[in-house]
Amino acid sequence: MSTETRTRTRKTRKRNPRLRPLPMRDGQVEGYVHSIETFGAVDGPGIRFVAFMQGCNMRCKFCHNPDTWKKNVGTPMTSDEILNQALAYKDFWGDKGGITLSGGEILLQIEFATELFTKCKKLGISTCLDTCGQPFTRREPWFSKFNKLLDVTDIVLLDIKHINSEEHKKLTGYPNDNILDLAHYLSDIGQPMWVRQVLIPTITDNDEFLTETSDFVKTLHNVEKFEVLPYHTMGVHKYAEMGVKYRLDGIEPPSDERVQNAQKLLHCADYQGYRNWKPGDSTLENPVS
Numbered sequence: 239m240s241t242e243t244r245t246r247t248r249k250t251r252k253r254n255p256r257l258r259p260l261p262m263r264d265g266q267v268e269g270y271v272h273s274i275e276t277f278g279a280v281d282g283p284g285i286r287f288v289a290f291m292q293g294c295n296m297r298c299k300f301c302h303n304p305d306t307w308k309k310n311v312g313t314p315m316t317s318d319e320i321l322n323q324a325l326a327y328k329d330f331w332g333d334k335g336g337i338t339l340s341g342g343e344i345l346l347q348i349e350f351a352t353e354l355f356t357k358c359k360k361l362g363i364s365t366c367l368d369t370c371g372q373p374f375t376r377r378e379p380w381f382s383k384f385n386k387l388l389d390v391t392d393i394v395l396l397d398i399k400h401i402n403s404e405e406h407k408k409l410t411g412y413p414n415d416n417i418l419d420l421a422h423y424l425s426d427i428g429q430p431m432w433v434r435q436v437l438i439p440t441i442t443d444n445d446e447f448l449t450e451t452s453d454f455v456k457t458l459h460n461v462e463k464f465e466v467l468p469y470h471t472m473g474v475h476k477y478a479e480m481g482v483k484y485r486l487d488g489i490e491p492p493s494d495e496r497v498q499n500a501q502k503l504l505h506c507a508d509y510q511g512y513r514n515w516k517p518g519d520s521t522l523e524n525p526v527s
């Protein structure tokens with residue numbers, strides 16, 4: 239998810255966390271929404287209507303939206319409710335914009351995402367999935383569900399929190415092996431993807447790790463864009479509000495020089511496919527789906 243880029247203010251109604259949600263309403267799966275952004279400009283191509291979904295397994299030390307962590311809370315919404323809100327903004331989407339599902343971690347609500355994106359594709363709306371990849375597994379039945387979701391997904395935004403699995407675990411609570419496997423899988427099937435690397439002084443801002451990340455991303459054939467997301471501290475106040483200790487106290491955002499250094503080591507300028515990319519494009523002539 240793109241929580242690294244900015245913090246979000248809650249715009250949706252809080253529900254009582256003691257109430258168990260109904261999984262279905264009006265024959266539709268309900269998703270748990272943290273907040274909505276109607277004019278997202280950094281969560282995928284063009285201008286996008288972004289639904290940030292509730293729930294995440296990871297506990298990234300730098301997370302700027304710890305209020306998205308908890309599952310089964312937030313505002314229950316059906317795909318029709320999201321679509322009806324989103325369609326009010328369709329005139330702003332042009333030929334690249336559309337709807338993004340982000341989080342929290344959207345893959346924890348995979349049935350909801352598939353239902354919404356299936357409706358989007360029937361209406362010709364571009365779909366973008368913004369994920370940290372943590373739930374990814376090739377085990378069934380999850381893998382088939384994921385492939386069904388990819389069938390109706392135009393582009394995936396994938397964060398690589400740390401290239402080294404042990405360091406990834408220290409940073410997020412989980413190793414990264416399945417996340418790197420996800421990147422390989424998306425490359426193999428020709429699923430267009432943007433990759434983002436969070437740059438955190440003393441943790442990921444390390445020339446050796448950045449070079450390793452660059453070498454990994456070079457093995458992928460589907461990367462339309464490769465971005466550096468500089469660490470910032472704008473969400474720190476949320477930890478105090480939640481009574482949760484913020485674990486990166488004392489770490490300052492990286493300097494412009496270090497951001498440029500990372501962009502150079504990662505060869506971000508080599509990934510320009512996004513400039514000409516349009517919904518429906520694939521990086522393979524005959525993608526497997």
Ligand code: SF4
Pocket residue numbers: 239240241242294295296297298300301302303304306341342343370410
């Ligand atoms: S993946 Fe990390 S940054 Fe994203 S919501 Fe979860 S804890 Fe926060």
